[in-house]
Amino acid sequence: MLFLDKTIELNDTEMTIYHYVVGNLDTVIYMRIRDLADATHVSTTTILRFCRKFGCNGFSEFRVKLQMYAQNRTKISVDMSDETTYIDFLKRTAQPEFKANIAQSAKILRDAELVLFVGIGASGIIAEYGALYFSSLFTLALHIEDPLNHPFYHLSSKISDKICLIAISVSGENEDLIKYIHQLKTQKCKIITITNSAKSTMAKLSDANIPYYINKEMYQEADITSQLPAVYTIECIAREIRTQIDREEK
CATH class of the missing domain: 1.10.10.10 (Winged helix-like DNA-binding domain superfamily/Winged helix DNA-binding domain)
Incomplete structure (x- = not known):
């Protein structure tokens, strides 16, 4: 105030x-x-x-x-001149560590029959895009718009181990998402997180984490950290799975 x-x-x-x-x-x-x-x-x-x-x-x-x-x-101003953040990230995507994280996530997702995407704020918009992108290339994917009002307490054990949650968060410390991850882990669902750091709470709770490590940016009180790495990562995972499937079908 x-x-x-x-x-x-x-x-x-x-x-x-x-x-x-x-x-x-x-x-x-x-x-x-x-x-x-x-x-x-x-x-x-x-x-x-x-x-x-x-x-x-x-x-x-x-x-x-x-x-x-x-x-x-x-x-307070927004610096639009520094492109090194994006260039450095794209260079890291060619490194073995990033490719290994993509491969690990793809392996988990190949066994999933339902993929759920969740995020809060700007990450929620990326999660919605991710659900659409996955549905187009791989399998049915749904966006959980309001995780607190979509609990999974009564999830059937017959399908719980065939569900994979992809949680997107810059900080990896959102309390609502952490609670949601805990809830799904008790149901034996698989968890993949896309965060800015592998040391975040969400990253440590997941079965696979893909960190992208870019500078966090704030404008006044708003977090304006670029979502480009999250979008790129989602597309990489989906394309990797699609490539594997196409290769097997030949």
């Missing part, structure tokens, strides 16, 4: 002040306390109470912190 890293409780009047400050950030940092009070139709005493809730002794301190917050927002 503004320059705080937590949410604080505001009453209706204070919420009115908050919305005005957020909507007029560049103006408020130059206002006097009387100016803000007049603009929000409250007393200066109310403005002072509002400032104290943000951990400030008075309006002057609030205004300084607000100005620093506004400056930090404008300093």
Whole structure:
């Protein structure tokens, strides 16, 4: 909430002040306390109470912190010039370790009759693409959009060992996905994870992990780490399986 890293409780009047400050950030940092009070139709005493809730002794301190917050927002930029991250990743895909991880995942998936894809946020969109791509090249694959509302407590033991979950996560530390993986592991389902690091919790819980190791990027509070490695990895696995099947059928 503004320059705080937590949410604080505001009453209706204070919420009115908050919305005005957020909507007029560049103006408020130059206002006097009387100016803000007049603009929000409250007393200066109310403005002072509002400032104290943000951990400030008075309006002057609030205004300084607000100005620093506004400056930090404008300093954040996205670097589009550095392509070495992608080039380095693509070079690593030609290395024996990456190929071995692809081969291990393909071997597990060859025995699966149902493939499930899951991810949260941007990784969820990649998971949806993965389900479509796998269904086109290999076998039926489904995207689990909301893992918490798709439990597998009553999964039949006759099919559980024929299910493989492919979980996608940059951090590999998403609590919801970790719980979901634990749930499916108790049902003897196979787990494949695609993460940024092999040291993540999800990677350690999986039967096979394919890490891609690229720089994590943040813009303000959003994780904008590239999903290119995840997409490439999914396509590599599916194409490897399709190649194996075609080779056997000849």
